[in-house]
Amino acid sequence: MSKFNTNLVHGIPCKENKTGAVNPPIYTSTTYAYPNAESAVRWDYARSGNPTREFLENQVARLENGDRGFAFSSGMAAIHAVLSIFSPGDHVVIGDQIYGGTFRLFNQFFKRWNIEFTAVDTRDSAAVKTAIKPNTKAIYFEPITNPLLHVTSVRAIAEIAQQNNLLVIVDNTFLTPYLQQPLNLGADIVIHSATKYLGGHSDVIAGIVVTKSKKLSDKLYFSQNAIGGILSPEDSNLIRRGIQTLSVRLDRQLLNTQKIVVFLQKRNDIKKINYPGIVGTPEHDVAKNECKDFGAVLSFEVQNINVIKFVNNLKLFQLAVSLGAVESLAELPAKMSHAELSAKELLACGISPNLVRLAIGIEDADDLIVDLEQALNAAK
Known part of the structure; x- marks a missing residue:
C-alpha cells in the first residue's frame, strides 16, 4: 500500500477517465444517461453521486483509514449531517470548548428536535464518565480546542466510549489526517472543515466526514443524499488539489x-x-x-x-x-x-x-x- 504523501498526490481513481488526463475531470452534469431502462448504473443524479466528488471522498477516506468519505458544502453542513443520525430523546456528551458554530447548531437547532447535550471538559475522564446517561449515544469533541489549544486524548475518550457502547465523533480540523488519524485511535467518525488546511488557500468552503464502519457509512450516505448539502464538483476539485500539497x-x-x-x-x-x-x-x-x-x-x-x-x-x-x-x-x-x-x-x-x-x-x-x-x- 502506498505511503501517506503518495496518497495525497494520487488518491484512488474512479476509473471514469478515458482521456489519459493526469487530473480527474470536473463533471458538472446534474444527470447521467442510462444505457437502457433496465441498467444498473453507477451514477444517475449528481446529488446522489458525482465522479469528481467521489474521487475526493475516496481520497480522504483512504487518508483517514476509514470505510467511506462524504463531502459537504461546508464544515457546518458536515456536522449537521453527522448529528442527523441521532433520534429525538438521544443524548450526546460534547466538549465544552467546541467551535462556536457547532455549539450554536447543537443548542439552537438540534435541541428543538429533543436531542440533549451535556458540555464537559473532555480532558477530564471523570467528568466525561459522570456526564454519561442511559440515553447517551455519543461523545463529540475537538482534540485541540480553539482558541486555548487544550488537548484531549482520543484514546482516553475512545476507551470510555467503548465501555459504554457509545460513538466517538472527532472534529479534527486543526490537525488534519497528516498530523493525527482519530479513527486509528478509536474514534468512529472524523469531521473536517475542509475550508481550512485541506483546501489551504482561503478560496473554498467545504466539509468532510469519514466513517469507520459500513453501518455508519450507510447512515451518513442517507443523510447526505436526503438533506442534500453536497459539495459542488468545482469545489470538490479545489479541495482535491489543495490536499495534494x-x-x-x-x-x-x-x-x-x-x-x-x-x-x-x-x-x-x-x-x-x-x-x-x-x-x-x-x-x-x-x-x-x-x-x-x-x-x-x-x-x-x-x-x-x-x-x-x-x-x-x-x-x-x-x-x-x-x-x-x-x-x-x-x-x-x-x-x-x-x-x-x-x-x-x-x-x-x-x-x-x-x-x-x-x-x-x-x-x-x-x-x-x-x-x-x-x-x-x-x-x-
Whole structure:
C-alpha cells in the first residue's frame, strides 16, 4: 500500500477517465444517461453521486483509514449531517470548548428536535464518565480546542466510549489526517472543515466526514443524499488539489510556528503562550503520544501593551478569522470569533481580552517574526 504523501498526490481513481488526463475531470452534469431502462448504473443524479466528488471522498477516506468519505458544502453542513443520525430523546456528551458554530447548531437547532447535550471538559475522564446517561449515544469533541489549544486524548475518550457502547465523533480540523488519524485511535467518525488546511488557500468552503464502519457509512450516505448539502464538483476539485500539497504546506507552517513560539517565549510583553508543542505542559504530553506534530495555530496573552494597537499594527499577518491557509492570520477571539459572548461568558471560557490567536502560514518565518516584533513595540 502506498505511503501517506503518495496518497495525497494520487488518491484512488474512479476509473471514469478515458482521456489519459493526469487530473480527474470536473463533471458538472446534474444527470447521467442510462444505457437502457433496465441498467444498473453507477451514477444517475449528481446529488446522489458525482465522479469528481467521489474521487475526493475516496481520497480522504483512504487518508483517514476509514470505510467511506462524504463531502459537504461546508464544515457546518458536515456536522449537521453527522448529528442527523441521532433520534429525538438521544443524548450526546460534547466538549465544552467546541467551535462556536457547532455549539450554536447543537443548542439552537438540534435541541428543538429533543436531542440533549451535556458540555464537559473532555480532558477530564471523570467528568466525561459522570456526564454519561442511559440515553447517551455519543461523545463529540475537538482534540485541540480553539482558541486555548487544550488537548484531549482520543484514546482516553475512545476507551470510555467503548465501555459504554457509545460513538466517538472527532472534529479534527486543526490537525488534519497528516498530523493525527482519530479513527486509528478509536474514534468512529472524523469531521473536517475542509475550508481550512485541506483546501489551504482561503478560496473554498467545504466539509468532510469519514466513517469507520459500513453501518455508519450507510447512515451518513442517507443523510447526505436526503438533506442534500453536497459539495459542488468545482469545489470538490479545489479541495482535491489543495490536499495534494497538504504535507508540504504543513511542514513549512509547523517550522514557522516553532520559530515564532521561540520568539514569543523571549518577550516580556507576552504573559502566556498556548501551544501543545511547548515541552513540560500537559497538552504537550498528550499531543506527543497521539499526534505527528502539534499544529500551526497558537494563542497568547499580551501584557503591558495595548492589544488593539498591537493587532492593528500587524502588516504581514492579516486580521481575519479562519485558519489553515497559506497566508498568516491574526485575530482577537474576544472581539472577533467569540464576540457574541458576554464578558462574563468569555471569562468562564478562559478567554482574556488580551488573548491573540495566530494561524501561521507559509511565508518566511523571519519576516513573520519581524512583523510581530514591530507590532508589539508599536503597542507599548
